[in-house]
Amino acid sequence: xxxxxxxxxxxxxxxxxxxxxxxxxxxxxxxxxxxxxxxxxxxxxxxxxxxxxxxxxxxxxxxxxxxxxxxxxxxxxxxxxxxxxxxxxxxxxxxxxxxxxxxxxxxxxxxxxxxxxxxxxxxxxxxxxxxxxxxxxxxxxxxxxxxxxxxxxxxxxxxxxxxxxxxxxxxxxxxxxxxxxxxxxxxxxxxxxxxxxxxxxxxxxxxxxxxxx
Numbered sequence: 001x002x003x004x005x006x007x008x009x010x011x012x013x014x015x016x017x018x019x020x021x022x023x024x025x026x027x028x029x030x031x032x033x034x035x036x037x038x039x040x041x042x043x044x045x046x047x048x049x050x051x052x053x054x055x056x057x058x059x060x061x062x063x064x065x066x067x068x069x070x071x072x073x074x075x076x077x078x079x080x081x082x083x084x085x086x087x088x089x090x091x092x093x094x095x096x097x098x099x100x101x102x103x104x105x106x107x108x109x110x111x112x113x114x115x116x117x118x119x120x121x122x123x124x125x126x127x128x129x130x131x132x133x134x135x136x137x138x139x140x141x142x143x144x145x146x147x148x149x150x151x152x153x154x155x156x157x158x159x160x161x162x163x164x165x166x167x168x169x170x171x172x173x174x175x176x177x178x179x180x181x182x183x184x185x186x187x188x189x190x191x192x193x194x195x196x197x198x199x200x201x202x203x204x205x206x207x208x209x210x211x212x213x
Contacts, residue, residue, distance in 0.1 A: 020126060021067040022050045023057035025080035025089070033082030038114035039089070042122060049126055050076075064098035072096065074129050076122070086110050089118060093125045102128040144206030151199030158192035 022043055025036040043050050051070060057063040060077050067075030077092045086109040093101040104121040108114040165185035172178035 028081035042118035141210030148202030155195030
């Protein structure tokens with residue numbers, strides 16, 4: 001059905017925003033106190049927003065190059081420094097041209113959970129990334145307009161066929177011809193109604209998405 005195809009395409013086009021590459025921390029100071037693994041724990045629930053690079057990046061430039069190789073526009077360089085007072089984390093958001101866009105630094109005392117504060121810092125950095133307005137309302141709108149128009153056209157053809165069936169029934173010379181025309185009329189009429197209704201609804205929704213958003 002044209003309308004079903006249009007709806008499936010609409011769902012496919014509603015993709016999420018581009019992810020941000022996240023390098024594992026460069027470890028400074030005492031590795032046992034740096035708690036570098038907390039960053040991996042923090043990013044795990046954010047897999048749809050961040051791409052875990054899996055290894056550490058030593059510099060901002062290395063982070064930028066890794067993001068560019070992955071086809072991403074931004075990356076996050078991170079470091080974890082361990083000391084007697086706890087772990088100090090630094091997260092630096094960079095473009096794929098090694099330009100620093102923002103940074104967050106936080107210190108976590110020994111025995112204090114670190115994944116939560118790190119997750120909040122990551123989300124703060126994500127909000128700094130400029131996001132273009134979503135294209136899906138426009139694309140989905142035109143898709144629904146096309147699907148709705150196709151459904152309306154099919155419904156119109158079926159309605160015209162039903163009208164011709166009714167005329168054949170009126171002009172039938174035998175009971176058999178009358179019954180055959182009436183059966184065809186019922187079939188075409190029952191198919192034309194949902195096609196016209198669904199096509200009109202899809203067309204209206206498509207125009208709303210296209211011009212209201």
